[in-house]
Amino acid sequence: MITPASPFPALLLRRGSERVLVVADLHIGWEVSLAERGVHVPSQTPKMLDKMLQLIKLCRPTSLIFLGDVKHAIAKVVMGEWRDIPDFFETIGKKVPNIQVIPGNHDGNLEPLLPKTVEILPSKGAVLGDVGFFHGHAWPAPELLGCRNLVTAHVHPMVAFRDPMGFRITRQVWVKATCNCAKLAGPLLKHMRIKVDNDPVTLLKKRFGVKVKPSSELLIMPSFNDFLGGQTINKRALRKNVRSRAFIGPVLRCGSIDVDNAETYLLDGTFVGTIEQLRKLS
Numbered sequence: 649m650i651t652p653a654s655p656f657p658a659l660l661l662r663r664g665s666e667r668v669l670v671v672a673d674l675h676i677g678w679e680v681s682l683a684e685r686g687v688h689v690p691s692q693t694p695k696m697l698d699k700m701l702q703l704i705k706l707c708r709p710t711s712l713i714f715l716g717d718v719k720h721a722i723a724k725v726v727m728g729e730w731r732d733i734p735d736f737f738e739t740i741g742k743k744v745p746n747i748q749v750i751p752g753n754h755d756g757n758l759e760p761l762l763p764k765t766v767e768i769l770p771s772k773g774a775v776l777g778d779v780g781f782f783h784g785h786a787w788p789a790p791e792l793l794g795c796r797n798l799v800t801a802h803v804h805p806m807v808a809f810r811d812p813m814g815f816r817i818t819r820q821v822w823v824k825a826t827c828n829c830a831k832l833a834g835p836l837l838k839h840m841r842i843k844v845d846n847d848p849v850t851l852l853k854k855r856f857g858v859k860v861k862p863s864s865e866l867l868i869m870p871s872f873n874d875f876l877g878g879q880t881i882n883k884r885a886l887r888k889n890v891r892s893r894a895f896i897g898p899v900l901r902c903g904s905i906d907v908d909n910a911e912t913y914l915l916d917g918t919f920v921g922t923i924e925q926l927r928k929l930s
């Protein structure tokens with residue numbers, strides 16, 4: 649069973665005596681890359697560490713999963729991260745020894761910055777019970793297409809509202825959408841360079857033993873770092889056939905997600921509306 653740990657942008661998965669806490673998109677070191685461009689913002693890491701410790705106290709997890717983009721700089725390690733990332737993980741490691749990371753697009757060269765006890769999982773994602781986790785920048789592993797629940801990140805979803813005065817407010821949201829995994833089977837096999845000479849769903853079953861779910865529930869997590877920008881998911885003036893392009897990442901873009909009817913929730917759990925309804929307000 650998965651439930652958001654509201655009002656935190658975190659998810660708690662309960663499986664028997666296991667309690668897995670999931671967070672995504674910390675982008676530690678984002679301020680460092682801003683400083684390189686002349687904008688000076690205090691480090692957000694102490695704030696995130698404090699929030700993480702509060703969460704651990706509240707949820708009493710037996711393990712932690714970081715669903716990608718732990719760090720910010722792509723591929724190269726920025727000096728400021730050398731201190732922030734090891735300190736962060738050593739502190740929370742004392743509270744919860746079992747920590748796993750599913751890498752995102754910003755996590756190149758992350759391994760040397762993490763304590764040895766932190767396990768790095770494949771960037772194609774991981775399955776826990778009937779829940780599949782993947783960051784969202786790349787295609788997930790075939791096994792994820794057989795999951796009843798999918799959890800992803802990467803988008804940093806936000807809704808925007810504009811009032812008659814022209815003021816615009818944005819809020820971080822959770823997005824809950826129906827995903828037809830059968831529509832993912834063909835493009836995924838193609839991506840894996842497997843010749844699709846048959847029904848892709850049947851082929852996926854034959855090659856990987858995966859029974860593809862025609863209707864899974866996909867949850868897009870808000871970013872744990874609330875200082876970041878995000879993608880406005882209720883932008884209007886998008887032609888109907890290109891609406892899925894409002895999202896990023898191969899899974900959200902290939903038409904397998906019912907974008908119009910996707911539900912959005914604020915961090916405190918308030919239902920805001922479907923994306924279709926909110927487009928009028930952006």
Ligand SMILES: [Mn+2]
Nearest residue numbers: 717752753802
């Ligand atoms: Mn990302």
